[in-house]
Amino acid sequence: MKKYTRSFAGRKLEKKDFFLVFNPAFDKAITVANAQGAFRGSGIFPVNAGAIPEHAFAPSETTDRTLAPQSTTLAQSSDTQPGIITPSASANSAAQDPNQQPFNPMQVTKSQT
Numbered sequence: 126m127k128k129y130t131r132s133f134a135g136r137k138l139e140k141k142d143f144f145l146v147f148n149p150a151f152d153k154a155i156t157v158a159n160a161q162g163a164f165r166g167s168g169i170f171p172v173n174a175g176a177i178p179e180h181a182f183a184p185s186e187t188t189d190r191t192l193a194p195q196s197t198t199l200a201q202s203s204d205t206q207p208g209i210i211t212p213s214a215s216a217n218s219a220a221q222d223p224n225q226q227p228f229n230p231m232q233v234t235k236s237q238t
Contacts, residue, residue, distance in 0.1 A: 126150070 129138070129146050138146060168176025 126146050129142070133142075164170045165173075166176065168174060
């Protein structure tokens with residue numbers, strides 16, 4: 126990457142140049158020692174049940190919050206910038222309707238697709 130940025134200073138990395146940067150880094154990182162270290166560090170081999178501390182399995186604090194359902198749509202009016210996502214009035218009224226069931230993609234029938 127350092128070589129790329131020196132050669133193409135100020136230019137963003139484009140798709141066609143991605144592998145110029147990726148391949149040397151990949152070749153340097155993919156080693157037998159790194160693979161063995163990953164298995165050892167995760168406790169897979171040799172088997173080590175204590176390799177990952179118990180607190181790593183605890184749920185994050187954000188899972189304890191309840192989030193209000195919000196629906197967003199792309200703004201189409203001329204008073205906003207194009208492409209800005211804003212809550213729509215119909216989405217807000219649907220979200221506040223207690224009889225409105227949340228969308229479940231697993232319950233979509235063939236006639237709905």
